[in-house]
Amino acid sequence: MLEIKNLQAGIENKPILKGIDLSVNAGEVHAIMGPNGSGKSTLASVLAGRDGYDVTGGEVLLQDDDLLDLAPEERAREGVFLAFQYPVEIPGVNSAYFLRSAVNEIRKHRGEEELDAMNFLKAVKAKMKELGLSEDFLKRPVNAGFSGGEKKRNEILQMAMLNPKLAVLDETDSGLDIDALRIVADGVNRLKGTDNAQVVITHYQRLLDYIVPDFVHVLYDGRIIKSGDKTLAHELEEKGYDWLIRDAA
Amino acid sequence: MSSATTNETPPAPVEAFAQVEQAGGPLLPLRKAGLARFAERGYPTTNDEDWRFTSLKSLTDLPFLPTLEPLDQALGLADIAEITFGQHDVNRLVFVDGHFSSDLSVISEQTDGVTVTNLSSSLNGLENEIGSLSANDENPFIGLNDAFFTDGALIRIPANGRLSKLVHLVFISTANEAGQAAHIRNWIEAGANAQGTIIESHLSLGQAAASTNVVTETRVNAGANLEHIKFQDQSLNAIHLASLHSELSDDARYAFHSFALGARLSRNNLRMRLAKPGIECVLNGLYMTRANQLADHHMIVDHAAPHCDSHEYFNGILDDQSRGVFHGRIVVQPVAQKTDAKQTNKNLILSDNATANTKPQLEIYADDVKCTHGATIGEMDDDAIFYLRARGLDTKTARRMLMHGFAGEIVDRIQHDGIREELDELVWNRLEGEHHLD
DSSP states (O other), X not given: OEEEEEEEEEETTEEEEEEEEEEEOTTOEEEEEOOTTSSHHHHHHHHXXXXXXXXXXXXXXXXXXEGGGSOHHHHHHHTEEEEOSSOOOEEEEEHHHHHHHHHHHHHHHTTOOOOOHHXXXXXXXXXXXXXXXXXXXXXXXXXXXXOHHHHHHHHHHHHXXXXXXXXXXXXXXXXXXXXXXXXXXXXXXXXXXXXXXEEEEOSOXXXXXXXXXXXXXXXXXXXXXXXXXXXXXXXXXXXXXXHHHHHHO | OOOOOOOSSOOHHHHHHHHHHHHOOTTHHHHHHHHHHHHHHOSOOTTSGGGTXXXXXXXXXXXXXXXXXXXXXXXXHHHHHTTSOOSSOEEEEXXXXXXXXXXXXXXXXXXXXXXEEEGGGOOTTTTTTTTTTTTTOOOHHHHHHHHHOOBOEEEEEOTTOBOSSEEEEEEEEOOOSTTEEEEEEEEEEEOTTOXXXXXXXXXESSOSOOEEEEEEEEEEOTTOEEEEEEEEEXXXXXXXXXXXXXXXOXXXXXXXXXXXXXXXXXXXXXEEEEOSTTOEEEEEEEEEEOTTOEEEEEEEEEEOSSSOEEEEEEEEXXXXXXXXXXXXXXXXXTTOTTOEEEEEEEEEEOSTTXXXXXXEEEEEOOSSOEEEEEEEEEXXXXXXXXXXXXXXXOHHHHHHHHHHHHHHHHHTTXXXXXXXXXHHHHHHHHHHTOTTOO
């Protein structure tokens, strides 16, 4: 599904990712953990194609296509979804209008028929119910005035509607209380399938109590210094990162 | 404050006044006093703090040709159909160069006691009221309007009355000669607990540099709810000077929406007096300028009573060499405890040569109040564009969506469904034509 080979990237000549290798197969959930400043969010941004990052080496393949050659919208249409750490507030743009436009762009790209307003509403309302979002949500401007929890749930709602092949969740747990965390995690788990994959970026182990990863990777100073199964996350919870960083040094 | 005009030769309006004086009439004292007010100060200059960003050179370079008599040539409905709204069953009053046109107007109001007419046809009793709400304003254009106004709308909704239909005031400038100056005066009064929606449109037929000077006095009595929409879409050579004076009483709700799309130079002075407790006052505006347009909104919201809310929301979309000016002054008098005043002005700059000037001014003399203000000037938000692109929308679509949203924030505050939808479409079509959109 996703093949990252020796990826190097930075901002303004400052290297941040210093050679990442990661292989994610369909049906898998990978967690990427690491202390602040290790490059986790940079990795998410580079995968989604955010401006301002220079890729200086390596490659990223999504089902054998070179992802780094594509514009952000093309990546999205190919099935990459980034759940933002800080979803952007867009006053004046109606949530329903925005989401239907996005869904239809992606359906068009896949050669599927566009959803009309009725069918879109039917589909979105079912997903909203699962995520505990009230119906007035659709009438509100995108993320504007939303609470932290609402913004994160909105990300998961978009993800559910866009049905990506590869979902990258960037610190989706930050700012959530335990109930909201459970709702968000349930939403993510419902989307898990044999034909898609999820990369969950998190600072804390607690999210991984709810979204159980097949693999856990520790990112430090732009490199993956340790990979393991879910028990690695528990080990990190107990012992912190220092022992790994010492080993890596 | 000083006025820098030197009057060695009398300004053109003083000379032109002879004809008004000759005509006489019950308003002559008001007119004379107005002319004196104007003559004392002359046209404002950029040395006046209130006109710092707005040069009137494009006006003062013109001859002063007040349209004291109606045009000979009669206009037909077909002449105005293209340039104005037409899809609503309304009471429509049409004025051409400041003169009422009964042929173009349709008054079919159903509610008893409602007055929807032209001011000059039913002045009885209003002689002493006209000018009462604008009297304390130093703006010389009010004096000029007092002296030269020919006509305007008179709308009175009785206590507990409700306009059965929208009232649409259409002001047309024929603009076939540079310097033509229409002077329009409106009086609007909503009785206690009355309700209604009024829209005024200002449009040009020709392309000459004609000016419009409109003064509107609005009294919103206790418990009344008045929505007032202004749509200014004059030619890019026009000069539009407007002054709105609203006095609001107990628990009144007044929303004024300003859409400034046209005119080379437009200036909207908004003066709100919140005289009694429990008032909610919303000033909401969108200006969209291009070429060498200048759109100026200058407001004073005077909180003179406790427990009142006032909100000002102004968004500007500025292209080419155009300029947007916002001046928002909020005065909270010592008595006005529990005031809740909010003000925002956001400017979206589409060209390197466009300018926005924004000046919030809060004067708070009470201690138990909530007052906030914020202003932004900038290009389109890159984070927002990336967010939309990351959901599959291309850059062009993303930029359009953001711009539509930026304008939509203002349009969405219109309560009247039909007008909101029509203006939304109109604004959107106009934005689609922006050459710097992509």
